[in-house]
Amino acid sequence: MSTQTLPVYRLYIHPKDIIELRRDIWNDAPVTGKLTVGKKKMDIDLVFRGSHIREFEKKSYHIAFYNPPIYRQAKEIHLNAEYKDPSIIRNKLSLDFFSDIGCLSPSSRYVFLNVNGKDEGVYLELESVDEHFLKNRNLPEGPIYYAVNGDANFSLMSDIDQKVKAALDYGYERKFGKPADDLFLEELIISINTIPRASFEKEIGKLLNVEQYLIWLAGVVLTQNYDGFVHNYALYRNSETKLFExxxxxxxATWGRDLHGRWMEHDYVPVEGFNSLTARLLDVPAFRKRYKGLLQEFLQKQFTVEYLAPKIETLVSSIRPYLLKDPYKKERTEVFDREPEFIYSFIRERSRFIHDQMSQLD
Structure with a gap:
């Protein structure tokens, strides 16, 4: 199989700015830099990104373009080090899987990063979910919210301290839209928690794209992202349908490993998932039946070794040559080489587990 040539990103940051970034890794005030890709030179702002990943030796970056203001139809990108994932492919494999099953999902590609003349290795470039994400897909404009912590659990109670939330929008950060749009998010959350059981099926469909949510839920459960129910997601309100997606x-942290890269049992996440919205939706017989049907469909088509192996092999072959130049990964290529079989084993075991648990959805 021929290998893919990765784009090389050459980043220049003034040495004093690197010192400033590393002095306080939690500071979100950006520093300026220059990014060169081929013959294209750009002025940028950048800062370390992520929560726990900021503490890792191999840093991840949030980059915003300002001269020119747009590059590859984006105003900003995320460069993820994928430091704790021994395969480096779980994030991309997951996002592509969601797209394959019919869920809106950010695009991504691998690049090779060089900072001030020093190779930093293989990175995953992630598309930002913002107004350009919508424009690139010919979707109507609408507010977008990132779930930034465990309070984004669709509940009136905090998932962090188990107390009543001081505000309904706790746990969310508005990425795009106006302050007035927050009322739609607040309406969604309070409705999830107050609509009577007898009218929930009818009323929730006026606020939420239920079919799309059930597809997403199946994706989270199959890939087993434990944090994905109260974190690691974005909400978009389509201004034409008036529904959240x-x-x-x-x-x-998927395909059999947790956020620290450690082995996670294939039965760690139950077939019914978590969070208040999921519980209320699956309490409705029609939604529960539809969710079961989606799981059965995906288990037969997309969530199989036969379907995913060619994709995994393509990803692995594209980045394997570059690991030898990655100062953080080059000594761990033997572990990298074993990861595809680890993922295949997870798919088989997870598939059997979901099949066995399916009767709980009757």
Whole structure:
């Protein structure tokens, strides 16, 4: 199989700015830099990105373009180090899987990063879920919210301290839209928690794209992203349908490993998933039946070794040559080489587990 040539990103950051970034890794005030891709030179702002991943030796970056303001139909990108994932492919494999099953999902590609003349290795470039994400897909404009912590659990109670939330929009960060749009998010959350059981099926369909949510739920359960129910997602309100849709985000802790790269049992996440919205939807017999049907469809088509192996092999072959130049990964190529079989084993075991648990959805 021929290998793919990765784009090389050459980043220049003034040495004093690197010192400033590393002095306080939690500071979100950006520094300026220059990014060169081929013959294209751009002025940028950048900052370290992520929560726990900021502490890792191999840093991840959030890059915003300002001269020119747009590059490859985006105003900003995320460069993820995928430091704890021994395969480096789980995030991309997951996001592509969501797209394959019919869920809105950010695009991604691998690049090779060089900072001030020093190779930093293989990175996953992630598309930002913002107004350009919508424009690139010919979708109507609408507010977008990122779930930034465990309070984004669709509940009136905090998932962090188990107390009543001081505000309905706790756990969310508005990425695109106006402050007035927050009322739609607040309406969604309070409705999820207050609509009577007898009218929930009818009323929730006026606020949420239920079919799309059930597709997303199946994707989270199959890939087993434990954090994906209260974190690692974005919400978009389609201004034409007036309905919220949900998107995956940051899916490296999947396919049998947790966020630290450790082995996670294939039966760790139950077939019914988590969070208040999921519980209420699956309490409706028609929604529960539809969710079961989606799981059966995906288990037969997309969530199989036969379907995913060619994709996994393509990803692995595209980045394998570049690992030898990655200072953080080059000594761990033997582990990398074993990861595809690890993922295949997870798919088989997870598939059997879901099949066995399917009767709980009757």
């Amino acid at each position: 949900i998107l995956p985000w940051d899916y490296d």
